[in-house]
Amino acid sequence: xxxxxxxxxxxxxxxxxxxxxxxxxxxxxxxxxxxxxxxxxxxxxxxxxxxxxxxxxxxxxxxxxxxxxxxx
Numbered sequence: 001x002x003x004x005x006x007x008x009x010x011x012x013x014x015x016x017x018x019x020x021x022x023x024x025x026x027x028x029x030x031x032x033x034x035x036x037x038x039x040x041x042x043x044x045x046x047x048x049x050x051x052x053x054x055x056x057x058x059x060x061x062x063x064x065x066x067x068x069x070x071x072x
Contacts, residue, residue, distance in 0.1 A: 021061045028053035 028050060036046040 024057040025054055
């Protein structure tokens, strides 16, 4: 049970402790919204930016956290 709690804390720490992930995702959302409003015909592109941008931010954050853990 304690291993599960530890795992959940580590997972939550990836999102809560790092304020840069929230700012990066907010920036991607703003970019997608601006594109969708300024060029409505490119709404599929705005959706792709939102999807792949958020995935890239998440992947970058996970890699950075793994490297940080390895250094300790």
